[in-house]
Amino acid sequence: MSEKKTHWSVYATLTLLLVSCLALIVTQVLTANTATKLESTLFNIIQFSLSIAFSWILSKLITEQQFLESQKKFAIGAFRRIMEIERSLSRTQKYVTNAKLSKPSDFSAKLEAIDISIVNAQDTVKSSIADWTDIIGDEIEVTNEVRRLKKTRNYQTEIDSEINLPINDSSENIREEKIEKLQNSLPAEIRVSLAEEDKNPFEAGYEYLADICEEKKTLELTGFWDKSDSFTASPADLKRGDAVTVARGMTTSRNGVLLAYNDQDKWFGVITNPCADINVDYDSFVSVFEMFYEKEFLPKVFGGTPLKATVLEIFELDLELDRQYFRLEVNTPEQL
Known part of the structure; x- marks a missing residue:
């Protein structure tokens, strides 16, 4: 609001200067035959001063507008x-919440500490958003309204389906039109990010895994050991045909991932995302993978039952990346 008031005051000043210049020119023309030499000189000095002031304020306004546009572009990218x-953070919090429900009591304090850290990080994110409200406050407000309308739509759809109420097409169409109108008013970068939130990766990932299993009658997983991460074992100690397991886990730099464990329950690598080709992110892949097998693959230390797997191949250590890749084979859900 203060920024708009400042702009209006600048525009008013420019208008006043312009009117003053025009009035001075008209006065100078009308008194050209009667004005003394001193009066003509004063007219020229005043006209020159007004021109300088007008040019200076106009150049300052243009420079400020260019700076604000540049700053706004940066703010939109940051947002x-x-x-x-x-x-x-939301996906990680869901994983921690699920782990807390099925954890041994020994890990309660650790998971609670992780949960508190996530909440603190979410508060920091909210604070970061607030820092940009002076520059892109309107865009943030519209984004929040779009999210609110979508959340209301999803909630209402869920309630209607549970109690078998008929769908009100009129109100639904009005809401969708409003959502579309608001989204179209946003910059392209924010529209793309909102579209990412709308994606339902579960159905696409589920069908992708099902197609692979139907075609190959098995499922192969690729993974790697990374020297810079906190793995407790190495795939170099394994060979083709060794029995291993796959379950959720955490490392120093990776949370909520699928890890490969040896027969001593030590994790020797992280499983990569086979659904990346269809634009399913890693966190969604882990959830899809568990939904595909209709069970949650928690490590044995959490009282879970990991998925059994067999080593197919151990690749040579990549000295440039300090990584060693491997391939595993797991049974399809029908074979379990």
Whole structure:
């Protein structure tokens, strides 16, 4: 609001200067035959001063507008990245919440500490968003309204389906039109980020895994050991045909991932995302994978039952990346 008031005051000043210049020119023309030499000189000095002031204020306004546009572009990019961090924190919190429900009591304090850290990170994200409200406050407000309308739509659809109420097409169409209108008013970067939130990766990932299993009658998983991460074993100690397991886990730099465990329950690598080709992110792949097998693959230390797997191949250590890749084979859900 203060920024708009400042702009209006500048515009008013420019208008006043312009009117003053025009009035001075008209006065100078009308008194050209009667004005003394001193009066003509004063007219020229005043006209020159007004021109200088007009040019200076106009150049300052243009420079300020260019700076604000540049700053706004940067702020929109930062806000888009903040939205991505929001989604990542939300997915991690869901994993921790699920782990807390099925954990041994020994890990309660550790998971609670992780949960508190996630909440603190979410507060930091909210604070970061607030920092940009002076520049892109309107865009943030519209984004929140779009999210609210979508959340209301999803909630209402769920309630209607549970109690078998008929769908009100009129109100639904009005809401969808409003959502579309608001989204179209947003910059392209924010529209893309909102579209990412709308994606339903579960159905696409589920069908992708089902197609692979139907075609090959088995499922192969690729993974790697990374020297810079906190793995407790190495795939170099394994050979083709060894029995291993796959379950959720955490490392120093990776949360909520699928890890490969040896027969001593030590994790020797992280499983990569086979659904990346169809734009399913890693967190969604882990959830899809468990939904595909209709069970949650918690490590034995959490009282879970990991998925059994067999080593197919151990690749040579990549000295440039300090990584060693491997391939595993797991049974399809029908074979379990």
